[in-house]
Amino acid sequence: MKQAFNGLSLALGVALIAAHGAALAAYPDKPIRLIVPAAAGGTTDIASRLVGKRMGELLGQPVVVENRAGGGGIIGAQALRQSAADGYTLMMGNIGPNAINYSLYRQLPYRAEDFAPVTLVVSVPNVLVVNANVPARTVAELVALARAQPGKYSFASSGTGQSVHLSGELFRKRTGTDLIHVPYKGAAPAVADLVAGQVTMMVDNLPSSLPHIRSGKLRALAVTSASRVPELPDVPTMKEAGVNDFQVTAWFGLVAPAGTPPEVIDRLQKTVAGILVEPEIKSRLAELGGIPGGDTPAQFGTFIKSERERWARVVRDTGIPPQ
Structure with missing residues (x-):
């Protein structure tokens, strides 16, 4: 009896392994949901749609972008946590929900x-932009305006906890200015109000502000990268503009629910890494001021951990009280 039971157990185990292998071989056999923890039109959304479309073509199943904005990325991250760990729900993570929060x-x-x-999918610098009607053409002039009338001027962000928010707080700290923070549910509505003159300035991800800089609706005063960016060669870095210890790079990368099969993670990583070296995709990202990623899951995990530690120091340094 015991021998028969052992034989049955072995047979069942082999069957389960075979079924698991078959399921992985067939992956994906239905559409993949890609959660974007921000509103449409921002950098997280732009990167998701650009890469998601090509992923769908290569994987043979559509990648459906689902915007879950709000709470500084918390709503989207919570939706991912509650999803099955089967490779059919992913999130375009970013510095907010995956590090700062x-x-x-x-x-x-x-x-x-x-x-x-x-x-990691792409990293981009931030850019300090003001409404075109603001009477400041340099960072020094903006700081002088803000110091002359404390509390009058405001900075928009794509949401509390996003790099755009912390960049604004860092600017306020480094320059000794009294600026009012106005958070939005994503970069697109924030930039729209900035263009309309409802807010004064924003330290935005370059891709979402670049079209408005080129059209003259916004004025770029400085970039947060270590060196000038090719897309805005005449715009100085923060250091060149006189603001020291202010280097910020926003990043965006794919994450899945914990427990997703390693084979699925591996296939997704290799697919995206291949996409990021395609000339058309590289060119499109470069137009946005982006640097493509494509690192391994282990490397990306190490990077995220280092970012959590780094932004914890920034939060302490800026004196933002935990919420």
Whole structure:
């Protein structure tokens, strides 16, 4: 009897392994949902749609972008945590929900361990922009305006906890200015109000502000990268503009629910890494001021951990109280 039971157990085990292997071989056999923890039109959304479309073509199944804006990325991250770990729900993670929020909020409905890194997709500098009617053509002139009338001027952000928010707080700290923070549910509505003159300035991700800089609706005063960017060669870095210790790079990368099969993670990573070296994609990202990623899951995981630690220091340095 025992021998028969052992034989049955072995047969069942072999069958389960075979079924698991067949399922992985067939992946994906239905559409993949790609959660964007921000509103349409921002850099997270732009990167998701650009890469997601090509992923769908290569994987043979559509990648459906789903915008879940709000809460500085918390709503989108929570939706991912609650999803099945089967490779059919991913998120375009970014510096907000995957790094800054851990230091900015006392309680989050998710933990870092709830997510499995896939790969870094793109990193971009931020750019300090003002409404075209603001009478400041340099960072020094903007600082002088703000110091002359404390509390009059405001800075927009794509949401509390995003790099755009922390960049604004860092600017306020480094320049000793009293600026009012106005958070939005994504970069697109924030930039729209900036163009309309409802807010004064924004330290935005370059891709979402670049079209308005080129059209003359916004004026770029400085970039947050270590060196000038090819897209705005006449715009100085923050250091060149007189603001020291101000280097910020925003990043965007794919994450999956923890427990997603390693084989699925591997296929997704290799697919995206291949996409990021395609000339058309590289050219499109370069037009946006972006630097393509494509690193391994392990490398991306190490990078995310280092970013959590780095932004924890920034949160402490700027004196933002945990929410």
